[in-house]
Amino acid sequence: MKLYLILINALGLVLMLLDKRYAIQGKRRIPEATLMGVAAVGGSVGVLLGMYLFRHKTKKPKFYVGVPLILLAQAAVWYFFFR
Numbered sequence: 769m770k771l772y773l774i775l776i777n778a779l780g781l782v783l784m785l786l787d788k789r790y791a792i793q794g795k796r797r798i799p800e801a802t803l804m805g806v807a808a809v810g811g812s813v814g815v816l817l818g819m820y821l822f823r824h825k826t827k828k829p830k831f832y833v834g835v836p837l838i839l840l841a842q843a844a845v846w847y848f849f850f851r
Contacts, residue, residue, distance in 0.1 A: 773810055780811030784818025784825070791824070800825075804834060812839040 783806060787798040803825070807815040816835045818824065825831040 776806065776809060776811040777814030777817075780806045780814030781818045781821075782814075784815055785822055788818075788822040788824040800828075800830065804830070804838075807835050807838050810842065812836075812842055 780803070783798055783803055787803065789795075790797050803815060812835055815831075816839060819826050819831060819835065
């Protein structure tokens with residue numbers, strides 16, 4: 769489980785970096801649904817970190833509200849089921 773969390777969060781971070789670069793270069797972007805999906809399946813820390821490290825998607829409510837809410841929900845699940 770720890771390895772999964774490390775990998776999915778690394779993926780979230782890398783996807784945020786790639787999407788930021790694609791945006792700057794005018795290339796085809798990574799869909800927002802993909803970014804939110806990665807956050808939803810455990811990569812919320814990586815996506816959130818990528819948002820602020822790369823200053824990407826920080827003005828979109830879907831991200832600046834949604835990703836922290838996903839993280840809080842995941843933390844609650846961890847607390848109640850794995851303590």
